[in-house]
Amino acid sequence: MPTQDELDQLPAEVRLELRDRHRAERHQWLNSLGILFGVLFTAGSLVATGLALRTSQEDLRNSQDNLRVARESQLTDRYAKALEALADDDTTIRLGAIHAFNRLLTDSLRDRDAITALLAGFTREHDPAPTIKQAKLPEEPSTDIAAALTTLANNPHPVPPLDLHQIRTPHINLPKAHFSKANLNDADLREADLSGADLTGADLTGANLTLADLTGADLTGAYLTGADLTDADLRGADLTGANLGMSADEIRQIAKTDERTKF
Numbered sequence: 001m002p003t004q005d006e007l008d009q010l011p012a013e014v015r016l017e018l019r020d021r022h023r024a025e026r027h028q029w030l031n032s033l034g035i036l037f038g039v040l041f042t043a044g045s046l047v048a049t050g051l052a053l054r055t056s057q058e059d060l061r062n063s064q065d066n067l068r069v070a071r072e073s074q075l076t077d078r079y080a081k082a083l084e085a086l087a088d089d090d091t092t093i094r095l096g097a098i099h100a101f102n103r104l105l106t107d108s109l110r111d112r113d114a115i116t117a118l119l120a121g122f123t124r125e126h127d128p129a130p131t132i133k134q135a136k137l138p139e140e141p142s143t144d145i146a147a148a149l150t151t152l153a154n155n156p157h158p159v160p161p162l163d164l165h166q167i168r169t170p171h172i173n174l175p176k177a178h179f180s181k182a183n184l185n186d187a188d189l190r191e192a193d194l195s196g197a198d199l200t201g202a203d204l205t206g207a208n209l210t211l212a213d214l215t216g217a218d219l220t221g222a223y224l225t226g227a228d229l230t231d232a233d234l235r236g237a238d239l240t241g242a243n244l245g246m247s248a249d250e251i252r253q254i255a256k257t258d259e260r261t262k263f
Contacts, residue, residue, distance in 0.1 A: 075108045086122060091144050098122075098147045105155050113160060119148045120162050127168045134188070140171040153177030153197075165203075185223075195233075229255045236260040 078100060085097035101115050127145055128137050141149070146169075152162060153174045161181035170190040177197040185205040189212055196216045206226040216236040225245035234251070235258040244251060248263040 075104065075111070078104060079108070079111060083118075086118075091142065094144045095147055098144060098151060102151045102155075105151070112155075116152060116155065116162060117160070119152055120164055123148050123152075123164060123167055123169075130166070130168075132168075137168060137170060137188070141169045145169060146172060149174060153179065156180075156198075170208075231255065234261050238262045 082097045082100035082104065085093050085100070088094055088097070098119065101119060105112055105115055123145055127141065140146070149164075149169065149172060152164075154177075156178040161183060162179065163183045164179075164187060165183045166186045167184070168188040169192070170188050171192065172189065173193040174197065175193050175195045177194060177199075179194075179202050180198050181201040181203075182199070183203045184207055185203045187204070187207045190208050191211040191213075192209070193213045194217055195213045197214070197218070199217055199219050199222050201221045202219070203223045204227050205223050207224075208228045209232045210228050210230045212229075212232045214237050215233050217234075218238050219242050220238050220240045222239070222242045224239075225243055227245075229251060232255045234255045237257075238261075239251075240262050242263075244263075251257065251263075
C-alpha cells in the first residue's frame with residue numbers, strides 16, 4: 001500500500017481514481033459482510049425452523065401414541081363390559097351386550113375373530129338343549145339368539161370359519177348371511193330364511209333344511225351329505241361342486257328347483 005508522500009506526488013486525477021476505488025472496495029466489503037450476516041441469519045432461521053418442526057413432529061407422534069393407547073384402553077373396557085353383560089340372566093341385558101359386540105366388530109378389527117367365536121359359542125350354548133324334542137321347540141329363536149346370529153351373518157368372517165354345529169334355530173331369518181365355510185353340520189334350520197346366503201364351502205352335513213328358503217343361495221362346494229332338503233326352495237341356488245350325497249334328479253324330486261338352479 002503506497003505511503004501518503006507517494007500519494008501526494010501522484011496526479012490529482014490518479015488520486016481521485018484511487019480514492020474512488022478504495023471507497024468501492026470498502027462498499028463491496030460492507031456489502032459482502034451484509035450478505036454474510038444475511039446468510040448466517042437465514043441459516044439460523046432454517047435451523048430454528050427445523051428444530052421447531054422436529055419438535056412438532058415428536059409432539060404429534062406422542063399425541064398419536066397417547067390417542068392410540070387411550071382408544072385401545074377404551075375398546076378393552078367396552079369389550080370387558082359387553083362380556084360381563086353377555087353372561088347376565090336378563091335377556092334384555094344380553095341383547096344389549098350383543099349389540100355392543102356388533103359395534104366392536106367394526107371398531108376393533110383385532111377383536112373380530114374373538115368376538116365371532118364368542119357369539120358362535122353363545123349361540124350353541126343358549127339355543128334349545130338337545131334333550132328338548134323337536135316338536136317342543138319354540139316357534140322361533142329367542143331374541144338374543146336371533147341377534148347373535150344376525151350379527152354373525154352380517155359380518156363376513158372367512159377366517160376362522162364359524163362353528164355353529166348342531167344349533168337348533170328353526171325359522172331363523174338370515175337372508176344374505178355370510179356363512180362361507182361355516183360349520184353347520186347337524187344344524188336344525190327348518191323353515192329358515194337363508195335366501196341369497198353365502199354358504200360356499202359350508203359344512204351342512206346332516207343339517208335339517210326342510211322348507212328352508214335357499215333361493216339364490218351360493219352353495220358352491222358345500223357339504224350337504226345327509227342333509228334334509230325336503231321342500232327346500234333351491235330356485236336360483238348355485239350348488240356347483242357341492243357334495244350332495246344324491247343326484248341332481250333326486251334333489252329335484254324333493255326340493256323346489258328351476259332352470260336357474262345350478263348343479
